[in-house]
Amino acid sequence: MEAFVSFGLCTLLIAFISWYKTKSTNLRTVKGLLLAGKNNGYLIVASSLILTNLSANQFIGENESVYLNNLSVMAWGITSVVAMLLVSEYFLPIYFKGGMITTPDFLAKRYDEDTKRLVSIIFLLSYTVNLLPPVLYGGAVALTGMFHLPSLWGISYWQSIWLLVWLLGLIGSAYTILGGLRAITISDTLLGIGLLLLAIVLPFYGLRYLGKGDLALGLTLLLSKHTSHLNAIGTAQDAVPFSTIFTGMLLVNLYYWGIEQYIVQQTFAAKNLKEAQKGMALAALSKLFMPLLINLPGLIAVHLYAGVENTASIFPQVAADTLPNTLLGITTALVFGAAITTYNAGLHGSSTLFVMNLYLPYLEKKHKTPTETQLVRTAKRFELLLSMIAMIAAPFILFVDSGFYTYLQRVAGLFSMPIFTIIVVGFINQKVPPIAAKIGLLFFMVAYFICEYILVLTIHYLHILAILFLLTVFIMIAISFCYPSKNTKAISINLSHSLVVPWKNRHIVNVVLLILMVLIYIIFSPFVLAS
Template identity: 65%
Template sequence: MTIILSFLICTLTVAFISWYKTRSTNLNTVSGLFFGGKNNGYLVVAGSLILTNLSANQFVGENESVFINNMSVMAWGVTSVLAILLVSQFLLPVYFKYGMVTTPDFLALRYDESTKKLVSIVFLLSYAVNLLPPVLYGGAVALTSMFNIDALLNISYWQCIWIMVWILGITGSAYTIIGGLKAITISDSMLGAGFLFIGICLPFYALNHLGGGDFFNGLNLLLTKHTSHLNAIGGKHDAIPFGTIFTGMVLVNIYYWGMEQYIVQQSLAAKSLKDAQKGMAFAALAKLISPLLINLPGLVAVHLYTNVTNTATVFPMVVADVLPTILLGFTAALIFGAAMTTYNAGLHGSSTLFVLNIYKPYCQKRGIEIEDKNLIKVSKRFEIILSLCAMFAAPFILFANSGFYAYLQQVSGLFSMPILTIVVVGFINKKVPPTAAKAGLIMFMVSYFCCEYIFDVDLHFLHVLAILFLIISALMMLYGWFFPMQKNVVFNPPLASDVNAVPWKMRHVAALSLIICMILLYLFFSPLGVAKLD
């Protein structure tokens, strides 16, 4: 009863404060609904970025990977610091300077409107296949295991996953449809404070439990036994081979933090470029701290459990075994909130792309006059349809053959890297025509699908992504050499007059400090540090 009570109190408190803080926001305009009025400060930006990034997928998937392999999986979070800093320095100023509201806006500026529309469709496919269903599934797995809901209700695990998926999906949809981006960012900020609190409590209780009531004994066991699991320098057969950090991973992270609509939208809601850059710097700092919460339970599980049938349940098992009942309910509420915020942001980003990049241009092309209230009505209907599709699809991820997190990252490359490729080529070469961009996008998707799912290519998928990135980029530029655009692209649209695009003066100092910390963290989790190989 204490667990359920603390869960409900935390969840309802966040919902009430989000409603209270957004009651004055005008949600009947495109700016108010999609961008929260563009008046978020840097702390709100940082909180919304982290909570949108965090989801039950990471808690479930990364701890499963640590338990099976080692700490090499922390690369997804820790090395994203470099990508965040690059995006903050080079991409955000462009977005703010020209008042861009969706990621494909750059493609319309650089190539043409049809390229923008094609990429918007790829984004929507990505969200429908590889974002919304896995977020619901990950949240359902975590909550089912933490509360033993299947045993409590005397139903099968499969039935329980269906029930939890629909609870998460309906709640998240309501949040998004009723409150818009402002409600999402407010709830993210509060949940961020909660994760900071649990990030301190969980390691303490986990190590205390491991040490039989003695925290330092638990810490000693963690650092001296099964030390190969502490190694973040992944080998060829680990989840993340070390070499992939410098090939496909850096590209995937740049795409994620600088072009993924539901992430970029959190930065674009800032009241100024300075606030957006400061918010991203704080988000990068949080990514350096995140292994304490995201990966440590997997390390503790290595010492606690010797025979786990379903390794996806490792994280909820540790949390349920080590935390006091009141904190267990609080943690469950945070995981519920993390699943919802990622789901909310993905759903919201999808409707933004559909309404602004597909539906609105379609109406304008046919001379149909549309008002903001009509666009908002269409966006809410689209969100309902997409949410229903995600809720029906999510439970079937249970039957995925590969590990949950590996499945997510491998499939995401099918959508993310083709977009990154044509954006990067568009930045560095102004001669490549729209035809090459469209052909490159499709060629990349087909080639990657063949390499991963048809032919037996003996390479890690991140290396495959990097190689295809170089090949498709070269082919696009070669095409541009022989068949260049008729006129050079000049980025000189009217500047956004209502946005403060002055950069943050301390961004370079913050960047250097964060990169040094990232390197030190890798040295700590290496054979030169605590990871003495067994």
């Protein structure tokens, strides 16, 4: 009962503060609803980036991977620091100078409106298939395990997943539809504080439980037994081989932090480029500490449980067994909030793409001028439609026979890397024509689908992504030699100068972050802890 009470109080407190801080924002305008009034400072930007990135999928998927393999899965978070710093230095200035609301806006300026529309549709398809349903499913799995709901309610595991998927979906929809991006970013900040505390509390209780009440003994056991699980240098047999860090993983992380709409929109809501860059740096620092929260429970589980049948339940099982009831309730509220905030951001990013890139251009083509009220109403209706689709589809992920987190990343490559490729080529080469972008998109998607789901290849999917990236770049540049683009104008600056002044201390901070990243890898390697 204590766990349920603390869960309810924590969830309601976050919701109340989010509502209170949002009520002064005009949500009847596109700027107010979709860009949070464009008034967020770096602390809110950083919190929004981390909480939008951090969903129950990572709590579930990464701890499962650590239990089954080793710490190599932490590369997704730790090495994302490199991508985040590159995005901060090179991508964000282009976005802010261009006054962009969605990342496909760049494609319209660089290629043409047809390319922008095509990519917007691919984005929406990706969110519908590989973002919104998995987020709901991951949250449902976590809540089911933490509260042991099937036995508590006297229902099956399948029924519990269905009920919780709809609970998460309805609450997430209400947050997004009623509060807009401002409510999302405020709740993200509050949840960020809570997760920071959880990153301290969960290891403490988990290690003490492992040591049967002795924290030092628990830590000693963790570092002295099953040391192969402490290795972050993955082999070819692991979920994340070390070599993939330098190929497909770098590309995927660059796409995620620099192009993925529901992530990048958090920086678009910043007051200016300086605040956005500071927020990205603080978020990068947070990523270096994330293994304490989303990997350590998996390590503890290696010592506590043998032969777990449903490995997706590793994180909730560790939390339920090691935390006091009150803290378990608060932890569940934070995981619940992390699931909802990613779901919110996905819904919000989808409606922004649909309204600004598809619906509004359609009306303009029909020579119709919509009011702000019409656009806002359409955005909310589209969010509701997507939410219904996601809630129906999510429970069926239970029947996926591969590892949950690996499944997500493999499917994501089908949508993300083609978009990333044509945007990067657009950044570096002004002569590539619109037809090359369309051919590049089609080639990459078809080739990746064939390599992953038709052919039986032994090469890791992240290496396949890197190879197809290079092939697609070559094809696009080859086309540009035959049919060079006539539109070679640089993106014009249509924002006031003060909004695009970069953060002057960013280079010093970037070097420190990179050094810390390398040190973490050295510590979790056969040279130190995994010896």
